[in-house]
Structures are given as C-alpha cells and as structure tokens.
Amino acid sequence: MKLLEVKNISLSFKNGHEKNVVLKNVSFTLNKSQTIGIVGESGSGKSLTALSIINLLPVNAIMESGEILYYEKDKAINLLELSPNDILKWRGKHISMIFQEPMTSLNPSLTCGYQVAEVLLLHEKISQKNARKKVMELFHEVKLPNPERIFRSYPHEISGGQKQRVMIAMAIALNPSVLIADEPTTALDVTVQKTILELLKEVQKKYHMSIIFISHDLGVISQIADKILVMYKGEVVEHGDNRSVLHNPNHPYTKGLLNCRPELSEKNRRLPIISDFLDSEGKTKKSKPIGSMQKITEFEEEILRVKNLNKIYFDKPGFWGKSKESNTAVQQFSFSVYKGETLGLVGESGCGKTTLGRVITQLIEKTSGEIEFKGKSLNRLTIKDLKNFRKSVQIIFQDPYSSLNPKLTVGEMLTEPLVVHNLVKSKEKRRAKVVQMLQKVRLSEDSYSKYPHQFSGGQRQRIVIARALMLEPEFIICDESVSALDVSVQAEILNLLNDLKDEFNLTYIFISHDLSVVKYMSDRIMVMKDGALVEINKADDLYQSPASIYTKNLIDSIPTIN
Numbered sequence: 001m002k003l004l005e006v007k008n009i010s011l012s013f014k015n016g017h018e019k020n021v022v023l024k025n026v027s028f029t030l031n032k033s034q035t036i037g038i039v040g041e042s043g044s045g046k047s048l049t050a051l052s053i054i055n056l057l058p059v060n061a062i063m064e065s066g067e068i069l070y071y072e073k074d075k076a077i078n079l080l081e082l083s084p085n086d087i088l089k090w091r092g093k094h095i096s097m098i099f100q101e102p103m104t105s106l107n108p109s110l111t112c113g114y115q116v117a118e119v120l121l122l123h124e125k126i127s128q129k130n131a132r133k134k135v136m137e138l139f140h141e142v143k144l145p146n147p148e149r150i151f152r153s154y155p156h157e158i159s160g161g162q163k164q165r166v167m168i169a170m171a172i173a174l175n176p177s178v179l180i181a182d183e184p185t186t187a188l189d190v191t192v193q194k195t196i197l198e199l200l201k202e203v204q205k206k207y208h209m210s211i212i213f214i215s216h217d218l219g220v221i222s223q224i225a226d227k228i229l230v231m232y233k234g235e236v237v238e239h240g241d242n243r244s245v246l247h248n249p250n251h252p253y254t255k256g257l258l259n260c261r262p263e264l265s266e267k268n269r270r271l272p273i274i275s276d277f278l279d280s281e282g283k284t285k286k287s288k289p290i291g292s293m294q295k296i297t298e299f300e301e302e303i304l305r306v307k308n309l310n311k312i313y314f315d316k317p318g319f320w321g322k323s324k325e326s327n328t329a330v331q332q333f334s335f336s337v338y339k340g341e342t343l344g345l346v347g348e349s350g351c352g353k354t355t356l357g358r359v360i361t362q363l364i365e366k367t368s369g370e371i372e373f374k375g376k377s378l379n380r381l382t383i384k385d386l387k388n389f390r391k392s393v394q395i396i397f398q399d400p401y402s403s404l405n406p407k408l409t410v411g412e413m414l415t416e417p418l419v420v421h422n423l424v425k426s427k428e429k430r431r432a433k434v435v436q437m438l439q440k441v442r443l444s445e446d447s448y449s450k451y452p453h454q455f456s457g458g459q460r461q462r463i464v465i466a467r468a469l470m471l472e473p474e475f476i477i478c479d480e481s482v483s484a485l486d487v488s489v490q491a492e493i494l495n496l497l498n499d500l501k502d503e504f505n506l507t508y509i510f511i512s513h514d515l516s517v518v519k520y521m522s523d524r525i526m527v528m529k530d531g532a533l534v535e536i537n538k539a540d541d542l543y544q545s546p547a548s549i550y551t552k553n554l555i556d557s558i559p560t561i562n
Contacts, residue, residue, distance in 0.1 A: 002071050003210050004030040004095075004178055009052055009066030011234075019062070023048055023234045026066075028227075030178065033204065035211040037225030037242075039218055039257065041274075041486040042457065045234040046214045047100070050180045053079065053212075054095055055087045070094065070178075093123055096176040100183040102163035106155040112166045113139075113151030119173045138169040142199060160349060161192035165199070172203055179204075180212045185220060189348040189513040190557040197223050216486045218257055219559035222246055230254045246561050252277040260491040262520035264543060264558070270498075271491035271520075299338030299523070303475060303507055304360070309333040309369035311352070311359055311531075329355040331531040333369070337475075342501070342508040344522030344539065346515055346554065352531040353511045354398070357477045360509070361395045362386060373475070391421055394468040398480035400460035404452040410438070410463055411448035417470045434470075440503075441466045441496060458489035462496070469500065477509045482517060494521060515558050519543055527551045 011023035023045050030036050038046045051057050053068055068079040070090075082090065091097075099105040107115060116138060117131040126134070132151075139147035142165040155163055164184055171179055181200065185193040201224065204211055215221050221228060228245040230238040230253065238251040249255050256277035311330040329352045337343050347353050358364045360371060362378065371378045373389065381389060397403040405413060414434040417423075424430045435445050441462040452460055461481060468476055478497065482490040494517065500506060510521045518525055518539075525542050527534040527550065535547045546552045 001032040002029055003032045003034075004053070004071070005067075005069040005076075006049070006053070007067045007069065009049075009068065010064040011048060011052060011057070012062050012064055013058070014060045014062055021064075021234065023052070026231075026234075026236055028229055028236070028239065030210050030212065032177075032210055033208045034227065035204065035213055035225050037221035037228045038212065038214045038231060039216065039221050039228060040231035041216055041257075041488055043233075044231040046216075046231055047182055048234075049231070050097065050182055050212060050214060053178075053180065054091050054097060055079065055082070055084075056091075056097075089123075092119055092171075092176065093174045094176055095178040095180065096171040096174070097180040098164075098167045098171045098182065098184045100186065102155070102160070102167045105167060106163060108155055110154070111151065112153055112155060112158065112163075116166065116170045116173060119170055123174055134173070135169070138173060139166075141172075141203070142166075142169045143195075144169075161188055161196065164188065164192075164196055168196075168199065168203070172207065172209075175207055176209065178210050178212065180214070182214045183216070184213075186215070186217075190515060190554060190559070191348060193220070193559070194557040200224065217261075217559070218246065218487075219261060219561055222561045223559050230257070257487060258561070260487045262491075262494070262516045264516055264519055264560075270495050273491050273495070274488045299341045301339040302336050303339040303374055304337040305370070305372040306336070306360065307334045307370040307372075309356070309359065309371065310367045311355055311364070312367045329531050330359065330366075333528075333531070333533055335526060335533065335536060337507060337509060339474075339507055340505065341523045342510050342521050344518035344525040345509055345511045345528060346513065346518050346525060347528035347534075348513065348554075351528045353528055354479055355531075356528070357395060357479050357509065357511055361393055361477060362389065363395070387421070391471045392473050393475045393477070394471065394473040395477045395479060396461075396464050396468050396481045398483065400457065400464045401452060403464060404460060406452055409449050409451055410443075413463070414438075414467055414470055417467065421471060423471070437466045437470060440469070440500070442492075456489075457485055458492060461485065461489075461493055465493075465496065465500070469504065472504065473506070475507045475509075477511065479511045480513070481510075483512060483514060490517070497521070515554055527554070 006026060006028050008025045008027050009023055010021065010025055012019045012021045026049055028036060038049065040046050063080060069076045070079055113135050116135045120126055120131045120134055135151065136147050139150055144150045144162060144165050150158060150162065185196050188196065200211065203209065213221065213224055222242060225242055227241055228239065229236050230245065230251065232253045238245060238249065238254045245254065249258060253274065256272065256274040259272040262271060309330055310332065313327045313329055333356065345353050359366045373393065378389065411431065411434055414437060415430050418430050418433065424433055435448060438445065438447050443459065443462055455463065482493050485493065501508065510518060512518050522539045524536060525539050526536045529550050534550055542551065543555060546555060
C-alpha cells in the first residue's frame with residue numbers, strides 16, 4: 001500500500017545570481033511498513049532529499065520542480081504545497097526524523113526527559129504528569145538503562161548510544177507513519193550499532209511504521225532495508241530490492257561503494273576507490289587490477305614497551321579537600337610494539353582507547369606504570385627530552401576539523417612544527433618542504449594558502465596526516481582517524497596510510513571501533529574493555545579464534561553483506 005511518493009523533485013541553492021543544482025529529478029515510492037535505504041557519499045543529496053520531505057531546507061534552497069505526495073485514506077496530499085503552519089502539524093505526528101548527530105540535535109541546556117515530553121505537550125492535549133508517564137514508557141521501549149536517571153540527565157551526561165535512543169524515543173513519541181533515520185549509527189560502536197538497528201526493526205514491527213534509512217555504508221543498509229536507492233551527485237543512479245542492488249549492481253558507482261569496504265577475508269590487497277570504477281563525468285571506467293600491499297609478518301625490534309600502566313581520573317575535591325569519586329580509565333595495561341608493525345587497538349566507546357593513546361604520547365600524565373620508547377623510560381623526561389620525544393612520536397586525532405586551527409592556513413599549520421623544532425631555517429625551504437608533503441598526501445600545491453573550512457572531510461584528514469609527518473616521526477598513533485569518513489574516502493586514507501608506512505618505515509598503533517578496518521590494517525590486534533587488556537594476538541588468529549566472549553561479540557556485530 002503506497003504511503004509516500006517523491007516525484008521528480010529538483011532542488012537548487014541560490015548563491016547571489018548563481019544557482020547550484022543539488023537534486024535532479026529524484027523519485028521513489030515508500031509503501032506501508034517498508035524500509036527504503038538511501039546510500040551514497042557525503043554531498044550526494046541523501047540528507048537534502050529527507051529534509052525536502054519535511055520542509056526543513058535552508059532559506060536559500062529553491063524547489064525547482066516535483067511533488068512529494070503523502071497518502072492518507074486514499075487521498076494524496078502534496079507536502080510541498082502546505083503552509084509553514086500546516087507543515088508544523090505534520091512534523092513529528094505523521095513524519096518524524098532522527099538526525100545524524102544526536103549531540104547537536106538535542107538541546108544541551110534541557111534535560112533529555114523534558115525534550116521528549118515537549119513533543120507530546122506541543123502536539124497532544126496532555127498534562128505534564130501524563131507526558132512524563134508516556135516518556136518513561138518510551139524510554140523503557142527503546143531499552144534505555146535506568147530511565148529515571150536518563151529523564152533527569154542532560155545530553156552530555158549520557159553516552160552516544162543512549163543519546164541516539166533518546167532521539168528514537170522522541171521520533172516515535174507521536175506514533176508517526178514515516179520515520180526518517182539520517183545516518184543514525186555512523187559514529188557508534190559496532191555493538192551499539194547492532195542494537196540500534198535491532199531496536200528500529202522492533203519499533204517498526206510494533207507500530208507498522210515505514211522507514212527511510214540513510215547511510216553511506218552498504219553493509220549497514222543491507223541489515224535493514226527492503227529496497228535500496230543509490231545516489232550520486234544529486235541523482236538516483238540505481239534502485240531496486242536489497243538483493244538485486246547488493247549482489248547484481250549495474251551502475252559503476254554502486255560497484256565502487258561495494259568494493260571500497262575492507263573485507264574480513266582479504267588483507268594483503270589495496271582497497272579499490274570510486275575513481276577505479278567511474279571517471280569524473282560518472283561514466284564507467286575499464287577495470288584495472290588492484291595492486292597488492294607488501295606485508296612483513298615477523299617483527300623483532302621492540303620500539304615501545306608499556307608495563308602495568310594505570311590512569312585514574314579523580315573528581316574535583318569536595319568541601320574537605322578530598323575527591324568524592326575516581327574513574328579508572330586504564331588499568332594494569334601491558335604490551336609491546338615492534339618497529340615496522342601496525343598494532344590495532346579495538347574496543348567500545350569509553351573503554352579507554354583514546355586515553356591510552358594520549359598517555360603514550362605524553363599529552364596527559366599517567367597515574368602509575370612504565371612506558372619505554374626505544375629502551376628509554378619516559379618517567380622523568382626533561383623539557384628537551386620531551387621535545388625530542390614528540391618529534392619521534394605523533395598522533396592523528398579523531399576529528400580533523402576540531403584538531404585544525406580554523407584561523408591558520410594549511411601552509412602556516414604545516415610550517416609551525418618546523419619552526420618550533422628549528423629544523424628548516426630558510427622560509428623558502430620550509431615552503432618547499434610543506435608543498436612536497438602536501439603532494440605526498442595527494443593534495444595540490446594551491447592547498448598551501450587555503451583554510452580548513454575550504455576542504456572536504458577526507459582532505460582535512462590528509463592535512464592532519466601531513467602535519468603528523470612534517471617532523472619525520474618513527475611512530476604514529478592513529479586515533480579513530482577514519483571513523484567519520486565515507487567508505488570511499490576511508491579506502492583512500494587507508495591506502496595512503498599503508499603507502500606512507502612503507503615509504504617512511506613507520507610504526508602505527510591504529511585505534512578504531514570498526515573491526516573490519518582494524519583487521520585490514522593490523523598485523524596484531526589488542527582488544528580493550530573497561531580500561532583493561534582482554535586479549536592480544538595476530539589479526540587473522542584473533543578473528544578466526546577469539547579467546548574471549550567479548551571479542552567474539554564484537555566480531556559478530558560487524559555488518560556484513562550476506
């Protein structure tokens with residue numbers, strides 16, 4: 001039974017006297033209790049298509065043509081013709097949306113319970129007491145632990161997975177017919193992602209809801225969608241049922257998206273990228289063989305040793321000067337890293353992965369334990385020794401945008417380490433070295449004078465990598481360096497990291513919650529839980545024969561296309 005029909009919508013953005021077309025004749029039909037998956041890279045038009053349905057477009061957006069029809073009791077209502085006041089009555093009640101980033105979608109100054117109750121109070125004639133009761137029922141329904149506490153909590157006081165569940169509770173509060181989920185699992189751990197997908201399926205079954213699920217990951221889409229739309233540069237390039245699109249793709253872009261994903265079974269090959277399958281005009285390219293990577297399997301020279309490392313965070317002192325509570329982020333952690341290897345580190349959010357990386361790089365102080373780099377203890381480093389250590393050991397942070405200074409050009413940012421460490425005296429030579437490094441990470445020379453906001457996410461990640469390499473380090477910690485990227489851009493960055501490793505003889509600790517990526521990159525893998533080391537083994541051995549139930553659950557949660 002037809003519920004929603006998007007017919008030939010075309011959208012453009014007005015910039016002065018110019019128009020930029022961002023959606024071109026997008027069409028699809030959503031039936032009752034059906035899930036449609038919309039997949040594509042950032043900028044392909046996925047979110048704009050969803051925002052068009054509920055009329056949440058920017059002020060400079062112009063709907064050039066098309067209709068969006070909602071069918072209610074065999075009557076077609078064109079949502080594009082509704083007045084601003086009328087569309088307010090439709091949002092939430094008939095069509096609801098879960099936005100991509102829950103932290104920015106939830107008001108940080110209001111409690112989670114109040115924000116969900118507000119939806120009920122605005123749309124229904126209901127008392128405060130009954131609204132609270134309904135919210136508690138919703139929190140139980142989306143399986144939030146300790147709903148009473150979550151009701152009173154502010155968004156920053158709960159985890160990413162819990163924030164996403166609050167958003168789902170808000171979205172289903174009025175029992176809408178259509179639920180739009182825009183990248184609801186992108187930044188979540190595989191285990192949390194699996195539970196969110198299962199939760200959406202349960203909610204859909206209970207309320208006979210139709211879902212539009214947006215993602216850049218075909219592995220995730222395959223777990224939930226009945227039909228799939230593939231979008232590229234504002235157009236639908238392929239559509240069909242789940243099986244036909246995933247197993248018999250026709251368009252080269254779809255083939256590229258499928259092949260960009262690291263496979264658990266294939267390790268020693270370069271990842272294909274979109275440009276291997278289609279050219280800049282969107283036309284099919286003749287396939288070319290994908291090169292293999294050189295992998296060294298035996299490592300002998302120890303470069304880093306960590307022994308019985310502990311990091312404890314204490315709350316601010318109370319009235320009598322004593323700390324109320326403590327949180328152990330890393331406990332009795334011991335391991336070694338060998339020169340030339342990539343050691344993977346996996347675990348759920350909050351397990352201590354980032355803290356461990358920052359303690360190793362001396363960005364935060366450890367509570368106790370030993371860290372040795374190239375046989376030298378880091379316990380009592382002088383200012384000069386610390387400066388030399390940071391020249392040898394670098395970190396690539398998780399979010400490239402927040403780790404780049406928006407007020408500095410790329411040239412200024414990459415020149416700064418050379419000036420601080422007094423490595424290259426001449427201004428001309430410094431510029432030449434920066435340009436050379438930009439070319440190494442496959443950025444053009446004109447990037448030198450640009451600012452971070454002028455680059456895409458993948459390009460910003462390349463800038464962060466270039467900055468880490470400016471001092472020619474021996475050891476790099478990659479902290480979730482590809483977690484927020486499209487699968488196609490992720491493939492380019494992973495290939496780049498492997499190329500640079502071979503060229504500069506680098507050693508990596510590769511931190512991620514995406515186990516398929518860690519398996520692809522790593523020679524050995526460490527599994528971390530609640531600050532402690534669960535197990536460490538060669539990558540293939542760990543995946544084939546996990547020693548702990550925790551590791552097995554992590555592996556079982558990886559979304560695969562069956």
